[in-house]
Amino acid sequence: MKNGLKVLKFIKPHIFLLILAVLCAFVSVSLTLYIPVMVGNAVDVMLGKGRVDMGEILSVALKIAVSVGIIAVFQWLMTQSANAISARTTRDLRGEVFAKFNEVPLSYIDSHPHGDLISRIINDVDAIGDGLTQVILQLLSGVVTIIGTLLFMLSINIWIALVVVVLTPLSVLVAAIIGRMCARSFREQQELQGEISAYVEEMVGNQKVVKAFAYEQRSEEEFEKKNKRLFKVGLKAQFAGALANPCTRFVNNMVYAVTGIVGAMTVISSFMGVLTIGQLSCFLTYANQYTKPFNEVTGVLTQIQTALAAAGRVFDVLESESEPSDSACREIGKASGSVEFRNVSFSYTKEKPLIRDFSVKVNSGMQVAIVGPTGCGKTTLINLLMRFYDVDSGDILVDGIKTTDIKRGSLRSLFGMVLQDSWLFSGTIMENLRYGNPNASDEEIIAAAKLSYAHSFIRKMPGGYNAVISENGSNLSQGQRQLLCIARVMALNPPMLILDEATSSIDTLTEVRVQKAFKKLMNGRTSFVVAHRLSTIRESDLILVMKDGNIIEQGTHEELLLKKGFYYTLFNSQFAS
DSSP states (O other): HHHHHHHHHHGGGHHHHHHHHHHHHHEEEEEEHHHHHHHHHHTTTSTTTTOHHHHHHHHHHHHHHEEEHHHHHHHHHHHHHHHHHHHHHHHHHHHHHHHHHSSSSSHHHHTSSSHHHHIIIIIHHHHHHHHHHHOOOHHHHHHHHHHHHHHHHHHHHHHHHHHHHTTTTTHHHHHHHHHHHHHHHHHHHOOOOOOOHHHHHHHHHHHHHHHHOOOHHHHHHHHHHHHHHHHHHHHHHHHHHHHHHHHHHHHHHHHHHHHHHHHHHHHOOOTOOOOOOOHHHHHHHHHHHHHHHHHHHHHHHHHHHHHHHHHHHHHHHHOOOOOOOOTTOOOOOOOOEEEEEEEEEEEBBBBOOOEEEEEEEEOOTOOOEEESTTTTSHHHHHHHHHTTSSEEEEEETTTTTEEEGGGGOOOOOOOOOOOOOOOOSSEHHHHHSSOOOOTTOHHHHHHHHHTOOOHHHHHHHHTTTGGGOOOOGGOOHHHHHHHHHHHHHHHHHHHEEEESTTTTTTTEEEEEEEEHHHHHHHHSSSSEEOOOOGGGTOSEEEEEEEEEEEEEEEEEEEHHHTTTTTTHHHHHHHHOO
């Protein structure tokens, strides 16, 4: 219920539509409730031989027909208003969740399956929208119906009305008990849907690996296990939710039967006042109308419970901790490129320390290579430098300014990054190359592509620079994707560079050319190069050799070879005959 109230905050901007829906509900329900009065009057003028007033009956029939037409129009307007509120609320919710993904720390994204996060912004928000439509339609018409029928019944016979009022809460009690029973099952169902979405995203996105390892059968078996779990939980949730409607209908039919018996006794013997047959007919209709909203709400209880469970998952994201605000931090337009790590310590989890008391000073314009075995902390240093993660202790300084005193966007704009895992979005080549520098001219983009040796293959593609790249660049080779990522950074022309295995997927001949291009690009710029192939870093001004989160050696390529230490061992292991 708490999550339901949170959703109401997103309805507030669309209060006009809600007011319109309320007015439409009032008009349509009022006319619906007035029809039984007209029917009752018609019944009373038909009793007795020779006393049938055909003129009055035709007049009543015409009024009923007009009322039905008006009811239809206002119900349509109410439905349109409810659908508009639902659509706009889900639009706003989805926008808030997507914006939140850009606000949370990178650790939040890294610690959640991406398929599950996608499921929250798509499936869960859709479930909220579906539930919201039902709640608005049923709640608005239901509240007006209950109040209206109660007033009409009290105006006809107070005592029989009290019988209906006293007995009806039994259906609410039954619905509440069943709702509490199945709430947990619906939440588990939504979580399992997210888990399956994550698994499908993994398998579909890595089909080459799946097929290369002949994992198809095992992936299907694993999916079947997850699917069966979802089936069992879903069946349990649906079964519990489906109990509500028949149970409440049973209670409401008992109320209707009791009302009929008491009403009939009153007509015959004035058991509870005076009541005509027409009034009894009218009263029975109202008794049915009074209990109808309870039936309708329990009829969509499954959808409402699904929406509440989905809302819980969506608000888990919206209420997660954002990155600390950097509004008080300063902007840096330009930087000379001096960088210093001062007594930096960091770990992803407290149980596993990674970098401890790390210090190094990099002068402006230096090319710094970071080497070491897998898991030693090379990429972690880059994450800390870019403030994808914040240090546990110590400081990182750029031009003598602590990075924690610089706005994240301003700090990151100082660096151009080329990662081992190349990423391209669905769009034209020109749009992808302009991603980091939207104001770059076509001539500047083409010059960057030529510098990165991507121009030749771009020119051969149908459409050239306007050729459309499919999702994640799947219609390009890995090497072509990486060349485009390099060109994208060259178009940005940043004061500092980060190259994390930037040429790992390029053939040897092209790599030599790109290294020459990088040399031109890095001239006068501070550059950090994470490398496994030590042949690519021989000309670095400084090589940092890392092991277990610490710098164990540093110097130029020749100095480190003369030391015959860990770097010497690494280098010779790559070039041993």
